[in-house]
Amino acid sequence: MQELKKRLCELLSDGTVARVLGWRRGETSFDPEPAFFGSAEELSDFVYDGFCGANLSKMMIEAARLEGKTAVCLKPCDTYSYNQLIKEHRVDREKTYIIGVGCRGKLDIDKIRALGIKGILSISGTECDGDGDTLLIKTVYGDKSCKYADAMLSRCHVCRGKEHKIYDEIIGESRDTTDGDRFSEVEKLEAMAPRERFEFFRRELSRCIRCNACRNVCPACSCRKCVFDSNNFDSAQKANVDPFEEKMFHIIRAFHVAGRCTDCGECSRVCPENIPLHLFNRKFIKDINTFYGEYTAGEDAEAKCPLTDFDFGDAEPGDVTSGR
Amino acid sequence: MMGGIYGISKDRLEKLFSALAAERELYLPVMSGGKVNFSVWEEGEDVRLDVTKTAKSPKDAFFPQFETLYTCRTEEGKLKIDPEELCRREFVVFGMRACDAAGLRVLDRVFLSEPVDTFYAARRELGTIVSIACGEPEESCFCRAFGIDAASPDADVAAWFSGERLLLKPQTEKGTRLISSLSEYLTEADGAEAAIEEEQAKIRAITEKLPYSLLSLEGWGSGETKRKFDSPLWEKLYRPCLACGTCTFVCPTCQCYDIKDYKTKNGVQRYRCWDSCMYSDFTLMAGGNNRTTQLQRFRQRFMHKLVYFPENNEGTFSCVGCGRCVDSCPSSLNIVKVIKAFSKDGGDE
Numbered sequence: 001m002q003e004l005k006k007r008l009c010e011l012l013s014d015g016t017v018a019r020v021l022g023w024r025r026g027e028t029s030f031d032p033e034p035a036f037f038g039s040a041e042e043l044s045d046f047v048y049d050g051f052c053g054a055n056l057s058k059m060m061i062e063a064a065r066l067e068g069k070t071a072v073c074l075k076p077c078d079t080y081s082y083n084q085l086i087k088e089h090r091v092d093r094e095k096t097y098i099i100g101v102g103c104r105g106k107l108d109i110d111k112i113r114a115l116g117i118k119g120i121l122s123i124s125g126t127e128c129d130g131d132g133d134t135l136l137i138k139t140v141y142g143d144k145s146c147k148y149a150d151a152m153l154s155r156c157h158v159c160r161g162k163e164h165k166i167y168d169e170i171i172g173e174s175r176d177t178t179d180g181d182r183f184s185e186v187e188k189l190e191a192m193a194p195r196e197r198f199e200f201f202r203r204e205l206s207r208c209i210r211c212n213a214c215r216n217v218c219p220a221c222s223c224r225k226c227v228f229d230s231n232n233f234d235s236a237q238k239a240n241v242d243p244f245e246e247k248m249f250h251i252i253r254a255f256h257v258a259g260r261c262t263d264c265g266e267c268s269r270v271c272p273e274n275i276p277l278h279l280f281n282r283k284f285i286k287d288i289n290t291f292y293g294e295y296t297a298g299e300d301a302e303a304k305c306p307l308t309d310f311d312f313g314d315a316e317p318g319d320v321t322s323g324r
Numbered sequence: 325m326m327g328g329i330y331g332i333s334k335d336r337l338e339k340l341f342s343a344l345a346a347e348r349e350l351y352l353p354v355m356s357g358g359k360v361n362f363s364v365w366e367e368g369e370d371v372r373l374d375v376t377k378t379a380k381s382p383k384d385a386f387f388p389q390f391e392t393l394y395t396c397r398t399e400e401g402k403l404k405i406d407p408e409e410l411c412r413r414e415f416v417v418f419g420m421r422a423c424d425a426a427g428l429r430v431l432d433r434v435f436l437s438e439p440v441d442t443f444y445a446a447r448r449e450l451g452t453i454v455s456i457a458c459g460e461p462e463e464s465c466f467c468r469a470f471g472i473d474a475a476s477p478d479a480d481v482a483a484w485f486s487g488e489r490l491l492l493k494p495q496t497e498k499g500t501r502l503i504s505s506l507s508e509y510l511t512e513a514d515g516a517e518a519a520i521e522e523e524q525a526k527i528r529a530i531t532e533k534l535p536y537s538l539l540s541l542e543g544w545g546s547g548e549t550k551r552k553f554d555s556p557l558w559e560k561l562y563r564p565c566l567a568c569g570t571c572t573f574v575c576p577t578c579q580c581y582d583i584k585d586y587k588t589k590n591g592v593q594r595y596r597c598w599d600s601c602m603y604s605d606f607t608l609m610a611g612g613n614n615r616t617t618q619l620q621r622f623r624q625r626f627m628h629k630l631v632y633f634p635e636n637n638e639g640t641f642s643c644v645g646c647g648r649c650v651d652s653c654p655s656s657l658n659i660v661k662v663i664k665a666f667s668k669d670g671g672d673e
Binding site: 026027028031032033034035036054059114118119120121139140141203204207209210211212213215216217229231238239240269270272273274275 | 356357358359361376379380389390460461462463530533534535536563564566567568569570572573574582584595597598599600603604605608650652654655656657660661664
């Protein structure tokens with residue numbers, strides 16, 4: 001982290017950038033927050049460790065409207081989102097200086113709590129440049145520990161790889177943390193009978209509190225005004241009027257980001273009710289791969305998405321329903 | 325009977341729940357999909373009284389996230405209006421915490437003062453609360469900062485886990501009635517005072533060690549509007565806010581609601597639902613919106629809890645330190661960070 005911080009200071013002081021978008025140290029060792037830093041002095045609070053899971057690429061939409069260049073810290077998976085935002089003309093590449101930051105998997109405090117660890121005061125072993133595979137956790141109920149991998153965000157177990165897809169420079173090393181198959185959960189759903197699958201989603205979505213965190217954090221959800229925020233739309237932004245409503249919001253959202261979702265996993269990370277929202281998107285990704293050939297949103301900033309492109313070899317609707 | 329202490333062994337709780345649920349609706353903290361929330365109990369559910377905090381507060385039982393107020397429909401050319409009936413069934417919320425109960429007192433101030441909210445009042449009347457002392461408080465808990473004692477919850481029945489027993493102590497008439505109706509399952513626990521005191525001492529000792537317990541609220545409260553409102557600190561604090569409603573919807577004291585219409589086939593269902601000051605259409609009126617930026621909306625939440633509410637309610641803050649917002653904010657922002665940021669330099673430049 002020291003090397004990264006030093007470089008960010010340089011970029012600020014030599015005038016290459018006007019600000020840095022990174023993470024600010026929180027009250028504890030596990031609650032850093034995304035933040036803009038305007039000076040080397042402000043960077044004294046900068047932090048980059050295992051708890052910096054937030055994907056900062058969406059905040060670059062806001063940065064594009066600010067004067068001067070912004071240096072942004074992007075993890076390998078975040079760079080897919082940034083590329084996609086370039087493609088959608090939401091960010092300004094010219095006003096961005098991308099530092100590809102190393103990543104060895106990001107941590108999820110809920111995973112640690114799920115292990116029965118309570119009253120957490122501090123956690124060590126979260127450094128990005130460390131190779132310890134154990135987290136040491138001080139709690140009011142005594143010292144605990146757990147494996148780094150057991151505390152990782154679910155998305156990191158199906159990591160997109162350690163390659164940054166777009167960057168100006170890379171600082172720190174990345175590690176591929178994959179230890180599972182990305183589509184195995186989707187395959188499980190596909191194997192279910194329709195009624196069983198419907199019941200699965202009904203049960204999961206029944207916990208939705210309509211906080212809109214999934215939408216607001218989603219880099220693909222960058223509409224200036226969401227249809228669900230419209231007062232002229234019968235489906236309200238903040239209430240599930242009937243049991244169908246809670247599904248409708250998520251289904252519409254999944255359709256809207258289909259082909260553009262990079263599977264960054266932020267929706268599931270932020271959900272306060274632990275709803276596996278990424279499954280909708282991942283099903284679409286799998287289907288697009290099946291019907292149009294392998295396609296990865298955000299792999300680059302130019303390629304057309306199969307859903308917004310046309311060629312005579314495209315799948316016909318009948319092929320899709322019959323599962324060609 | 326009032327004032328006595330009654331005990332039940334942990335392994336008999338399931339039987340107690342069946343008995344409670346046979347007569348009335350029973351809300352319990354239940355695990356589903358990896359999260360614990362209060363819901364109407366059904367046999368076989370994974371009840372988790374050991375989990376200190378539910379993801380969402382139990383305020384739904386009294387102030388549901390969504391409720392119909394009335395429905396209008398045209399029938400044979402005539403307009404018919406059906407007001408929604410008030411709650412008429414008795415219910416029990418079992419397993420609330422001291423902070424949750426204190427949260428209800430905040431809601432009472434809003435909904436039970438004139439003009440009384442009849443929907444809320446009916447539920448308050450018919451609901452009986454059993455609160456459990458927090459055997460294992462969490463790091464994000466800071467009820468103590470608001471003068472709440474996690475070791476002696478305010479409720480119709482206060483409860484403590486002690487070894488393999490749950491000890492129950494009725495504190496109101498409603499609570500006494502509830503306990504009397506369960507005499508078959510409970511045994512009088514003479515001399516349990518000592519066991520309770522021991523548990524209380526243990527809880528208070530842990531509370532002392534929690535990182536936010538000693539959070540100072542100096543500088544907040546009535547009369548602070550001018551000084552806090554224009555502080556340049558808000559600009560820095562609000563930045564990472566996603567404008568989602570998580571903090572407001574998990575909160576036991578957030579009370580703002582919206583009233584909306586849902587068009588049915590031949591009429592309108594008028595309902596109210598929780599609103600969030602984080603949302604762009606919060607307090608939107610025909611004449612426009614008096615908060616047009618996220619900074620203003622973000623500021624509103626904290627100013628309401630820490631300045632405006634105490635100003636209108638004899639100094640009572642509308643935060644109870646349950647820490648749910650601390651646990652669930654996607655950007656790790658929270659009221660603790662706001663309070664601390666201001667205490668560092670008073671909010672001045």
